[in-house]
Amino acid sequence: MIAQAPAPTRDLLSRFESLGDENRLRILTLLDRNEFTVSELVSVLQLPQSTVSRHLRVLADDGWVRRRQEGKTRYYRMDGELESGARELWRLAEGSLAGARWIRDDAERAESVLAERRGRAAAFFSESAAEWDTLRDDLFGSDARFAPLFGLFDPEWTVGDLGAGTGTLANMIAPFVTRVVAVDRSPEMLAAAAVRLGERDNVDIREGELESLPIDDDALDLAVLMLVLHFALDPGRVLAEAARALAPGGRLLVLDMRAHERDEYRETMGHLWPGFTEDQMRDWTRLAGLEAYHHIPLAPEPEASGPALFAATARKTV
Template identity: 50%
Template sequence: MLEGQTLSVGELCDILQLPQSTISRHLKTLTDGGWAQVRREGTSRLYSLVPEDLDEASVELWRVVKAHLATMPAVAQDRVRLARVLADRRAESAAFFSRSAGEWDALRDDLYGSTFHLEGLLAVLDPSWTVADLGCGTGRTSSVLAPFVRQVVAVDASAEMLTAARGRLKAVENVDLREGALEALPIADGSVDLALLVLVLHHLGDPAAALREARRVLVPGGRLLVIDMQPHDRDEYRGQMGHVWLGFSEAQIGRLLVGAGFTGARVVPLPPAPAVRGPALFVASASARASADQAVPVR
């Protein structure tokens, strides 16, 4: 019964129609002998048998015993009851999700927060990559990226921002903080696998120059990811936060990327988060062309 699934003592009692004391005694013998494995989940103990974990002699013995048991009518009835127990378990799980559908998001947010799945998606990054966080600010994005890649090169023109980033990243060993302008990056040619510009372009007088620099530091075929604002009319942002551009349209960002030497550009609007006050955002991605001389002028 324990081969192929994990069962509790109570479930084994129902399947084998034996008292708990007898089941517990047999399980102790099996676990002491290395035949069964036990896993604790809260106050419960769950048991299983994994033939692959047995030594060669035990595996051969189990094959003989299993073949003999297959001919016994009592074992066939046990398997019927096993199927019912497993079906009841699935039904209980399905009932939980049916009851919880309306509040599932709130329940998960309460248990795990609202961004764990987004942060977990970073595990798809190649762990050998070097990533450039361009306009890193206080290092928030770099701190999230660092566990998933070989190195993060974080660049910002503001010494004060970099000081804040050093405080945040003082325990992180694979982030290299550098001061420099995004239009003249302190990064060698073709040394980066992925470049990020997160809410940066709208601060720059010459976003095309920053994108050309991003392409320069990328390996051929390296990826660029830009997050920025969609077009908006909040002119007060110019004085309040130093915005130069009031967002970018899909056509604008597409022309900028092509002109800087990127190909395969894709622009996707991002859904607004609840209760935020800022303009809508987009994410744009593209690949670096193989050669700088393949960049084309923007018209």
């Protein structure tokens, strides 16, 4: 009785047999460089769709290619996780094809197919440029514009969202750091924040004043004051409290209004300060024991009706 070969050897032999057809070699050469649909392969190879589909089925059964579904469209690509024996077998096969007559023709037609695909995307952006920002916000939400920047945060950080309001910022930051401490003076705002942050087990919601934060000394790696400083009776004291809560080397980030003359905001919105100048902010942060102050005036967005903003950063002395 003849013993059967071990499964890995039998699989490798099957893979070897599947390389014994020139059209399958052409398909693999293309799929090793890019992914294609069946119709795109038909265009490149100049073969009937039934032929291309049959060869793809053989290659898929023998583990050479993978497919992914995108809506009703299937994309094929050489399996990027071939075991070492199969990968070496493909290198040998590929090396023997250097002089094949079809290599250049297939490559040229493949580039035309890919250029057409890129052209469809380019045409979309050409037609949609004027509405792209609105369309992107409709599709993904306005947070998608800057949320990836939170990936630059150290995942070990504890971040203070000072003047957290309804928890919008804390909710965005929480997935990227170890802990967020969200502080606000308004019980109503914090109740709304608790609803928003209900599934965030690394957000600590605390009621308190910005001038006397319910946070221990040296507890924060980053303190954020986003559009809240103009509500403070004593902005200098708020910045000093933020500095106290920062660990040595910790960072302060402030986003607020530049100085303006819209006095009506005092009555209609409860603002206590008509924005801030760079000199004011620089002096307050220096007195708070912060260094390396950096002040960045932000370009106003065309649709924004409020005063222009600034962003400011500073660091607690190590």
